[in-house]
Amino acid sequence: MKTFYLTDSGKVRDHNEDSVTILKNANKEYLMIVADGMGGHRAGEVASSMVVTHIGKRFQELASVGSKLDAINWMKDNISEINKNILDYTEENPESTGMGTTAVMALLTDDFLIFGNIGDSSGFVLKNGKLTKVTHDHTLVNLLVAAGDLTEEEAKYHPKKNVLMKALGATTNVDLDVFEVDTKVDGILLSSDGLTNMLSKEQIEKVLNDEELDIEEKVIKLIRKSNARGGTDNISVAYLVIEGGEEK
16 A cells, blocks of 8 residues: 655645645554635634544544444544534634635545545545546535536536535534445545646546656646646645555
8 A cells, every 4th residue: 555645735825724644543444534624814724634633533543443334423423523623613713713624535444445525625536547536526516517507517617616515614513425435446536626626537647647657756746737727726635556556
């Protein structure tokens, strides 16, 4: 297993509100997280770091996440706790009102691979050179596309394409979307929308399939390409390559 993650503030923002990590526990289970914070007074990075710190600590305290059902419940419980922590923080610090964060996670064990998502950060799998998006963005335009009111092409350039319908810190109750994927994949990629708004799935796929680059170089290249296209947002990428996949 090879892993690498990196975050970059991009070309426009003066600070970085993203948080990202990849962790391995005692049972050689892997947890990947990307959180994209929002809110004034630097509250965005507080919210996103609460996700990574809280879940990261809980994960490393576990010998194992247990069965698939145990793991799904564990993810959902932790997300609910974090949501409450963000709301409590906002109440105690009124200047941070409106702070929140997205969260996308991937949990890989010998027996299963599950993704959890709230917001518009993305989770992908790479298999046989093909990149497939697993998660669904909780955005206004995605709802409009699903309802048939917008085409995919119109959604790409819609002025409200970044309006979130779900985020941690937005409401008292949060509902984490959970997706199960076959473990027979070559790689897992998580990113904030700073990557996916700048590069198409095909452009990301091309970088990941470049056999001349190692895992670190691929992640760095994705961030550089996003910045070259404008870098209008913070960019975070977490990438895991499964041994026996396209990289040994």
